[in-house]
Amino acid sequence: MKNISQIIFVCILFFQWSYAQESYTIHGKVVNSDQQGLEGATVIINNSNKHAITNSEGEFTITGLASTSYKISISFIGYFKKDIMVKIDKNKITLPIIILEENASKLSEIIVSGSIFNKTPNATKAGIKVLDLPQSAVVISQQTIEDQQVNSITDILKNTNGVYIKGTTGGYQEEIAARGYNLGSNNTFKNGVRYFSGMMTETSGIESMEVLKGSAAILFGNVEAGGVINIITKKPRFDFGGKMGITSGSFNLFKPVFDVYGPIGDSKKVAFRFNGSYAAADSFRNFVNSETTYFNPSFFFKLNSKTTLLVEADYIKDRRTPDFGAGIINYELVDLPREQFVGVKWGYNDAQQAAATITLNHAIAKNWNLTFINSVRHYNTELFTNTRPNTSGGTIEEDGTWARSVQRNEAQDNYLLQQLDLKGKFKTGIFTHQLLTGVDTEIYKTKTLRYNSISYDNINIFNPDYANFRNDIPEMNQNTLTSAPIQRFGLYVQDLVGLNDYIKLLAGVRYTYQDTESEVFTYSSTTNAVTNNYDDAFTPRFGLILQPTKTNSIFASYSNSFETNSGTDINGNALDPSLIDQYEIGIKNELFNRKLLANVTIYQITNSNLAQTSLENGNSNTNIKELVGEVQSKGVEIDIAYRPTSNLSLLAGYSFNETKYTKTNTYIVGDLLRYNPNHTANASANYAFSSGALNGLKIGFISTYFGERYAGRNYRVQVENDTRKLIPLSDYFMLDTTLAYTFKKFTLSAKLSNVTNVLNYNIHDDNSLNPIAPRNFLSSLTYTF
Incomplete structure (x- = not known):
């Protein structure tokens, strides 16, 4: 350091x-x-x-x-x-x-821009500039997304140190983590609205991606402490144009894309945008394939000089072969061919997600704005495949014998959000104010149908006899139907108070009430089990910002978030939520006419009342818990962005994080939590030739470092001679290169990923993992009109 x-x-x-x-x-x-x-x-x-x-x-x-x-x-x-x-x-x-x-012929950009790198994230809701924000924030711009030819969220996160893919469960999702905390569907947003992250995310419709590290509970309620991700999709424009292209590459990738935008009629008050894609591909893993369809239409209405209406829809359908891997026996990593697949060939994961959002903006007066968001979303998934290796009853033996079982479950969710925000700037005496106050309501109606898993066949993972694999699709009996409606209400207020140009204070608080219900119907006994859990919490936030100049900022902040807990205490009562405290200090610099950014952040996150299995009276029921554990996450992050000329852009960063048990009745104090690397780093460059014989040529590289982390399971001190242990996975460095050439309205581009063909793994379960993709390429031809 x-x-x-x-x-x-x-x-x-x-x-x-x-x-x-x-x-x-x-x-x-x-x-x-x-x-x-x-x-x-x-x-x-x-x-x-x-x-x-x-x-x-x-x-x-x-x-x-x-x-x-x-x-x-x-x-x-x-x-x-x-x-x-x-x-x-x-x-x-x-x-x-x-x-x-x-x-009037052009639509004002909806994303408020700051400097060339430090764009103000929409996820702040209040439009607070990055230098005024007492937390680490990153915006991955459309230019970076295009230059790096991204094809997945994994590609985008190669630019965000400390925020990373920690797993790829079944190969049908990208599990994101930040600062030692999992960022699930509660922490992932599209245009400020939660979206289901349990499936792959199509990137062709992404305009930019915002990352707010640390707690954002005051803005969004029940979110994990590590941070939030907000994807901004492409917006309508009043100038007519667009792109059409086709991408092909390794593993038989075939992907046509389109994007068209422009005005509707001659009034210059209505504009549209319609983009989408189709992708079909095999995999470096045998018998694994995928097919994805995506559409993203949107319309913008300029109702009058003070009022605008944005209507957006988002639809994705994704089908792919589940691949849970098989790389661990008795908590030891085993050497299997990279391409070897040991799941059932007929297995599938079908997922669909559709969303519609209406955003109404109205300027009440100068410096005062009212925003209303109404959004609905529906998703449904069906998983029908083998169970994960090393699950109960399916342990892989030392000689490689695996008794495979088959699982099936279906899930659907209807989600509604209504959010009203009032924000404004004003003065009281010598103080300036940037006020945000709002209210939101969320309703989830989720149903999950699970089938009884059944034994299927026996194979050997060291020598899979594909020709004699059992390939029939079995009939399965329904086991349970779980209905889990959730209602959440939030009320929040926040004010950025400026004493002068040099001292500012951000203070706010949110009140959240959450009603979580569960009704489990068991088909075999035709019985219902109903539980209700009512949680509420105040989540405050305080931040002090010192700005010795207009391009330098020093901040210190405290924020609080909460996490709901399942299970009951020893008396059968619902558990209180766990409250999580976060402290953060940092320095932000915009140097050399804002061409160079150099930011450093140090943080500590503590969950001092972590729910763990109660040991009272010799209890062994893992559903009976007590708030006796503590987990602490500490780290430092460095971000550098430099654009010395309009032709060259450089990005780099480094993150150190240590997340461990600091108090526990179950595990060893000091043990690290699984899946989280101590070190991550990134560096990328892109250069565009603008004159001479190479005019129109762009070259670039993207490098990432992923530190050592652990799979397996933490040792349990209360279990005599427990066989569980952590499995260390080595660190690795990955390099990607890009090349693009534009001639008139045509662009030919190519990308080579994992240039050195490094072998490592994504962890997606305690005892199973998938190898990362080997060296691969993609090429695209795009026409701009």
Whole structure:
């Protein structure tokens, strides 16, 4: 850590020295017709590599210029571009205020932009700038997604240290974790609305992805402490255009995509966008394949000068062969061929998810805005395949013999969200305020049908006789039908108070009430078992932000979240929720005219009342628990982003995390929690040639490091001679390369992933894991119109 900090410090000094060699500077301010500063406007010095992005006040500064005349172009989405001529004849020139006129033919960008890297995340709800936010936040831009030719959430997360894929259960989902905590469907969002993450996510409709690390409970209620992910889908535009393309690659990948947008009619008040894709592919694993269909239509209505309406739909249908792997015997990793599949060939996981969201925005007055979101979502899944290796009754023997069983379950969920937010900026005396207050209600209606698992056949994982595998699909009897309605209500208020330009305080609190019910109908006995659990909690948040300059920020924060608990105490009463405390301090820097970002964050997350099996009176029923455990997560994160010219962009980061039991009646104090690497790191670069014989060519690389972590199961101290143990998995480094060439309206691109063909594993169960994909490629041809 010391060496890394020294390297960063030396690099910053070098960049500062190099920029100081030329001393001519231009400073200016860009505003709209109401004299309001435009944040995120682009200012370009033509015929040079100099540019800037305006800050929240609309101001910009460009340094390192020579004494001569320049043509400057100023542009902002939704406004007419403006060109001005400037002659530099002194060290610093302050330009007259630059006014941009609104262009009704273009839709203002819905995502509020900050600097070229530090975009303000929509997930903050209040529009708080990254430098004013007392927590770590990252926005993966559309440009990065396109440059890196991403094809999965795994690809996108190669840019987010400390947020990673911890597992790929059955190969039909990507399980995300952050800071030692699992980010399930409660922590994953699309356009601010929870979406079901238990299936693969199609990336062709993604505009950008936001990651808020740490607690976001004040904004969203019952979420894990590690953070939230918010996917922003592509939005309508008033200028007509689009793309069509086709991608092919390893494992017989075939994927056509389309994206078209434009105005409806001549009124310039209604716009649309419709994008989608179809993908079919095999796998590097024998007998494994997938098929995905995706559509994402949206419409934007400019009802009047103060009111807009955005209507979005999102549909995905995904079918793929479940693959639970088979790589562990007696808590030891065994060497199997990478391509070897030992599941049933006929197995399938069918999943569909459809969502519709209406977002109404209304400007009540200057600096006051009201947002109403109404969203419905439905998903249904059916899993019919073999059970996981090493589950009860299906342990793999030392000689490789495995008695396979078959499982089947079906699930469906109807979800409704209604959310109303009021946000505004105002002053009281010497204090400035950026206020957010809101209310939300959520209703889940989930039903899960489980069948009785049955014994199927015996195979040997070391020598699978595929030709003689049993291939008939058995009849199965229904076991239980579980109905689990959940109702959640939240009320929250938050205020960013500024004493001056240098000291700010973010404070807020949320009240959440949750009613969780469960009704289990057992078919064999025709009986119902009904339970109700009522939880409520206050989750506060406090943050102090010190800003010695407009491009530097130092913060310290405390936040609290809660986690509901299943099971009962020794007296049969429902368990209280576990409350989780998080402390975080950090430094954020935007240097060299906001071309370089250098951020450092240190955090500690403590769940001091973790639910664990009660040992009172010799109890062994794992459903009877007590709040006696404690888990603590500590870590540090470093993020660096640098764009020295408009042609070159660099991203890098490092994360250290340690999540362990600090108090427990079940495990060993000090034991690490499974699945979480201590170290992750990333570095990527992309360079675009803009002149000469190579004009139109882009080259890039993406490198990731994933540290050692553990599979298996933690040893239980209360079990005599317990056979459970942790299984260490080695660290690995992965390298991807990209190449793209654009000629007129055509772009030909290619990507080579896992260049060094490294072998490692994704953990998806205590005693089973899947190898990561070997070296593979994809190529695409795209036409832009």
